[in-house]
Structures are given as C-alpha cells and as structure tokens.
Amino acid sequence: MKIPLNWLNELVALPKNKRVLTDALTSVGHMLDKVEIVNGETVIDLELRGNRADCYCLVGIAREVSAIFGTKIKYSPSVNLTKVAKLKNTSLRVATPLVKRVGMVEIRNVKITKSPDWLSRKLAIYGIGSVNNIVDLTNYVMLETGEPMHAFDLDKIGNNLEIRLAETGEKIKTFQDLTLSLTKEDLVWAKAGNILSVAGAVGEKYHSISETTKNVLLEAANYERANIRRTVYRHNLLTEAGIRHEKELDPNMVESAIGRFLYIVKKYGWGKFIPEMYDYYPNKVNAWKVNLDFNYLRGLGGVDIPKKTIKKILLGLDFKIFKQSKDGLETLVPTYRTDVICEEDLIEEVLRIYGYDKIPAHTLSLEIPKDITPQFIRQEEMLRNASVSCGFDEVISFSFVKEDYSKYNLDPEVFDQKPICILNPPSPDTKYLRQTLLPNLLGNCQRIINEMGEEVSLFEIGKIYTKSKNKYSESRKIGFIFWQKNDSDFKVFKGKLDAFCNKSQIDLPEYINDIKNMPLSYSYNLKLENRIVGFGGKVEDIFYAEIDLDEILGKERKYISKLWPKYPPQIEDITLSFPEKTKIGDVIQTIKSVNQLINKVELTTIYKENYTFRIWYQDPARTLTDKEVEKIRKKILEEVKRKFGGVMKV
C-alpha cells in the first residue's frame, strides 16, 4: 500500500527522519518495499500483512505510527449520523446472510464537477484517474478510512433495491465496459432484473454517476469475506474495493466512512442531505474480550517485559483494559482489529511494538531430543555419496516429464498404466508426473551428448509417482544412465553398477533377461535375494538402470575388514571357446562353484568366441601344490564342457 507522507502527516505526527519511520513500520510488520517520489511527494510503499484489513488505509497506518511512537492521532472530522430503518426514496431488501451490514444515505441537488486539485492529486498517487467529484470522493474516503463505498445515480436506480445472489448467466456491463457473466454464487446489488453492481467489487455502467446526475445514493457495506473473495478471483476483479472486501473488514467502519464522506460534501457544498443513514446491521459487532496471562507472554515470547510497558503498548494500540491482576490483563479488542482473536495474537501485539530486536537469542538450552531420523534418509545420503565416488554426476530433475519424452514415461512393470495427471498444469511440460526416472535422465544425457560429451554417467535419486486401485503411491528410486562416445559398452556400465553396489555394500544383483513396458532395445531385471529390485536396458546407445531404494533398504552388509592372506594363491589363465549365445556370467558362476578353493574368477579378454579367464586358487591355511590345482582345473574343464560345451584352447 502506498502511503504519501504528507497525507499521513495530516493524521499523525511523524518522526523527522523518514528512515526511522520506515524502519519502525518494517519492524512491526509493514515492510518497506520502496520509497518513491510521485508528483514531487514522498510516497512510501509498504508490504502489508494479509490479515490486517484495517491497515489498507491512511488511518490504519496512522494508528500504527501512533502506537509505535506514542503520538496522538488526529481523526478527520465527520458528520454524526442518525440511523434509520427507511430512507425517503429508497428501500432495500437483503435476501442473503452473506451481508453483514449496509449503510446508505441519499444526497440531493448534487453538483457534479471536476474534482478539486487536492482530491485528484491524492488519487493520482494511487494511479486512480479522476472521474468527477462524487466518484473521486468515494475513492478518497476508501483510501483514508479503508471502507470501500459506491455511489449510484438515485434517479436511475429508483426504489426497491435488493442484495441477492445472481442467477447463473446474468450479465453485468461494468463501468469499464467489461461484460461479466455471473454465477449463482456471486453477490449482487439489483433492482428487479437489473444488476446494479457486483457487491464489493465493481459497479454497473448505466447506474453510475454521470454529468447529468442530480441525486445520489451512497452505500457502504460489509459482506461475508470468503464469498467476495471467490467472486473477485472468479472474475478477476482485484479492484481497490475487491482487495479490501476479500479481507476481514470491521462492519463498524461503514458508519464512520459515510460520516466522513458527508462532511466533505457539506464542506464543499456538493449536495444536500439529511444526516440520516439507513442501517441494515442484523448482528452488531462489539469489542470482544481477549485475556493476557503475563506468564504465558513471558514463556512464549522468551522475554520479560515490565507490566507497565505491556499496558502502555496495549493502550497505545487502542485496546481497553477493563480488568487487571498481578497475573494478567483482561482486554477489549477494538473492532477494527479483526486479526486479534486469541491470546497469542495479543502476545504478538505486545512483542512487535516492544520490538522483536529486543527478544534475546537463546540457543535451545533445553534437553536435546533423541535423533529420530529414519534409516531411509541416511540411505539416500549414503547412496548419493557412493554413486559420486563411482564417477556418476548427480542430477535433480523435475517430477514432471516433458511432452517430448512422454513416450518413455511408462511404468516399466504395468502395461497401459497412464501417468498421474495434473488437472491445472501451468504448461504442457508440467502435466504428467514421472513413473520412472528414465525420461528426465535421458533428456539430460542427450543434452550433454549434444553439447560436448565424451562420456556421460549420471544418476538421480528421487521419487516416482503411480496410482493403482485409486491409491497414490510414491516410490524412491535411483536411476543410472551411461554413454560413451566410442563403442558404448554394456560391460563398462555394468562394471560401474558393480562398483556402486560394492561401495554401497550391497550384494551384486543377478541380471535376468526380461521384457519391459518400455521402448528399450533390450531389458533385464535386477534380482537380489530372490526379489526384483530394479531393471535396466538400452535406449539407442545409452544404458539405463533403475533400482528401488526401499527394496535395497537394510540390505547393506556390515563392513568387515580383511587381512592379506598368509599363503600365496596360484594364479592361472585358461582360454575357453564357447558356442554362440553362451551366458558368460553363468560360466563364471559354474567355475566358482566347482571348488571352494577357487577364490576368484575374472574374465580378462574376449577374442572372437574365445574367452580368457583368470583363476585364483587359494587355501587360507596353506600353500596349494601343483597337483591339487591340476585336479581342480580338470574338474572345471569337465563342468564347463558338460554344461556349456566350452572347450579349452591351447
């Protein structure tokens, strides 16, 4: 809210240094956004708190200044009004409980003129264009008092007004020539079938004040905030009035605003009126009680404020103290403070005026609670570090899949599973939630390949989102993607995954051929302890694998240090040739299972159909003799021939 300092100064004395003023306002909750000079006037722009409906006006900020600096506020003069149940020419029927209060006055023999300078200049600061003296005055009084008001051409609207909910499809042409089609939730002022205004937001064109207007009906009202708010957002009517009515305004402002309006009308001779206000006010709002317990204030605030200071602060804020004891105060809240409902609100009032900067900074001196961090959070941290140490770069990507990559966004297990869809996506690229980490990692990978890549190895730890049987679920996954410029090799990728498993102290999974619901040129499952823990496959020349983190949670081996063996191994290379499509992983398993003295088997080279294996024979308790080794070797060759048709090359 813009606050011209000259105008504010008409209502309350200001400190000489404007920095002192803006710092103080910022500290109590109205942050200085910027200082501007508009038409030679200094204007401070404050970011107001959304729950301080009373501050969206000059009087509201003047009250704050008065409370902070202990200076007296000079309320502007206004006309005292007698409240009546009927006006001479106008009657009103309120057909809904959404209206809390309506005040109306008739002004006759109105002189419609150009606004005087002081008036149009003040409105110009807010970017409100000058229309004529009466319309401008409604805006002026709103800026000053915070109560939006509306003036109708009394002769055009005639008698028998009503405030009701609109019929679906009823139309209104606003004074800005905008036609709105209303819903049955929108609150309107109407006469028979004609809509006169959308309550709290915008007026109709024909019934507004024009140069020919002779008599005026002025209204100020208070509505159910939530309803106005829905209307304001439904029809995009964030007008000055709408901004205020969607907040919790004090119904008692209605009367003072009309009184203020009439005072200016009278002062400038813009019309004649009887100081009588039609008042629809079924449930009068009186000041309500909120109590303050000194101990509670001290406990919650963490600061000991003298009782005298507490009282002074509350009185300065217009609270009435009607009872006090050594333990606390009983207060009456001024009705414009619609934000102060409970004791904690009152405590904040005291603290903010006392000064948040005077609250001491304690580091939690209380007992330290036990660490309840769940294991899965530590797991993610551990796996992140393991992946990085195996040469993978981390990526964090969107939980959405871009349109271009939607063909990869499939649940690998469930065919025809549609991704979870956002009902109101801000863009097509934020419409679908991912069902696998593949599409985004693939996008990242291809991006790097196009940029400058020689080798890409990326990983992401994140959630995927699925729905089955009307239940939404989120699973934590780790995805790996790998590509090399020349001869992208699955063996290198698998080696990296092995390294990752080793580093994470998970047993190496089995790789089992499988068909996935994915556009992969081949795919396989990863199996650990007889459970499928993930899958992998190839897209073009890019390798991908994904592991479910909950499936491997708690499967980490405890690290046990090993000593170098005391007795040396016998190491030998054996070259074997196999028929086509022999699974070499199975061959190695077979060799290992021949004898427990076979400590390690490695594949060292592949040449055509010839595979050279390096075999370590080792007994922890002694040195093996050549004879013993020969016996084992013979058994290996027998097994390999029997199971795979493998033959030794000499």
Next chain:
Amino acid sequence: MREEVINCKNQALAQIMGAKDASELEDIRIAYLGKSGKLTSLIKAIKNIPEEERKQVGILINQAKNTIIEEIANKKNSFKISPREWFDPTIPGIPQKIGHLYPTSIVISEMISIFKNMGFSVMEGPEIETDNYNFELLNLPKDHPARSLQDVLYIEEPEILLRSHTSSVEARCLEKLKPPFRVVVAGKCYRFENANASNNAMFYHFQGFALQKGVSMADLKGTLFRFFKTYFGEDRKIRYRCKYYPEVEPSVGLDLDCKFCKQKGCSVCKGRGWIEMLGAGMIHPKILKNFGYNPKEISGFAFGIGLDRIVMDRFKIKDIRSLYNGDIMNV
C-alpha cells in the same frame, strides 16, 4: 679365504668412497654384488673350503655384503645434487572421471549438518498430499486469503494435490511423533506457476520445527541466528521483524543484508538492502489444538526457507529455471 673376503670388502669400500655419481656406484655394485661380481664369486666358492671353516667364512661374507650394500646406499644419499632424468611437469594429466553432487544436494546436506548439531532430526513426507495436511490442519481453511499466494497443482480437485510447502510434513509429524522433537525437512514443493527467471512450478523448501515444553521466541531466534551466522558468516547482518503467516503466532520474518550492493540497494534486493530469507514463528495454537496439544502446556516453533534461493546465491545461478532443467554443467 678370510683374507680374500676382507680385501674384497676394503677394496669395495675404497671405491665407494671415491665414487662421484650414482652411475659409478651402480658400476661398483655390479662389480662386487652382480651375478659374476667379486663377492658373489667368493660366495660361490664357499663350498670349496673345509666344512669346519665354512660357517665362520659364511658369516664374514654376509657381513661384508651387508656393509657394501649399506655404504653404497649411504654414499648415494650423500650426493647433494643427485643427477636426475629430464622431466616435464607441465605435461597435462590424463583426465579421470569423477562424480559430482548436485548443487541442491550440497546445500541441503550443509544445512542439515548445522541443524543436526542443534539436535534436529531429518524427516520427509509425501509430495502427493491431501488438502487436509497441506492446508486445513495448518490453519489454512478454504477461502483463506493466504491460499491464493500459493495456488496449487491439483491431481483431484479439491482434495488431492501436490504439496505447496513442506509444512505438510510438519502436520504429519505433529500427528505422529511424540514430543520433544526437533525436525528439519528438505523437499520438493509445487505451485501453479509459469516458469520465469525467479519462479518455477517445482521448488525446494527447507522447513524446521520443534515441539518441546518451554520453547520460546528466544529459542527460535537463537536457532535461526546460529544457523544464519554459521552458514552465511558471522559478519552478516540479520533483520528480525514481525510478519504474518497463518501457521504461526506470533510470526517472524527474517532478512539478511544484501551482500551484492552492501545494502546500498540493487536489483537483487529490489533496492531494499535486505533479502527476505525466511518466515517463522511459534506454532499457531489452533494447529497445536488440532493435534490434541494444549498450547499453554507445550509450545513449538516452525520456520520455512526457500532453498532454491540459497542454492542460487551459493552457486551464482541467476535464472531459477536452470536449476532443474539440465542446464547445469558438471565440471
């Protein structure tokens, strides 16, 4: 034989003394200890001497051998400027592939480690949330003015949505955990937002909350100051002011001095000299009551930080869109 051994040894020592460089020493080593060296031939000849002398001579030869080895080593070390190969240290290294953590992960773990030292645990919660946990239980009823500030992404309107803040995890923890507890949460949040330089439909929140008998605004202030001073530097200035958040009462806003302009006002701080860092306060009594607590018996605080801004500041990323769209290079 004994004499031969002693002579051989003395000869060798004399030559070692006179040696001028390492290669001369190497020649001497070969001449005595090499395959057909002088001492080596004596060792070979040991089988020719009478058995009763053999042991004695053996010991002598061993001593001689060790002395020669030792002296060669000593002499080598004594060369003040040892001769070296020609060497080019400017030759480039062969690149080795190493992995990098993502900036967001780095910041999260740095922040968590500071809070861990203050007794905080780490928690997470679902991203697909219900209106209840995301709003209702947090004192944000339907039509609350604060709701429009965080227009949400719906999966099923109006009940199922993507969480718009990590406060939903606070609600779940208040429901599930037994006090006392102190918890931080770092996670993805979502809102209806067309991507621009400073807003994204997905962003990270860093949330903290504590529930413990006796916790006050002073504890909140101390915790936040300790964090900000540790993370951003003891010399940074902090502004601690009143603000409004429906989830807390009293509410707090915390700003950090703008280091880009030294508080003179620039585009980063929008001319204010201060950068808004966080919102905080004492957990609202309505929320405590929602979870069956009596606000007069137990109190708590909560705070929420936009994490992406810290990541951007720390890694000099100007456009928030590049945070999660693959723009960031790992080098």
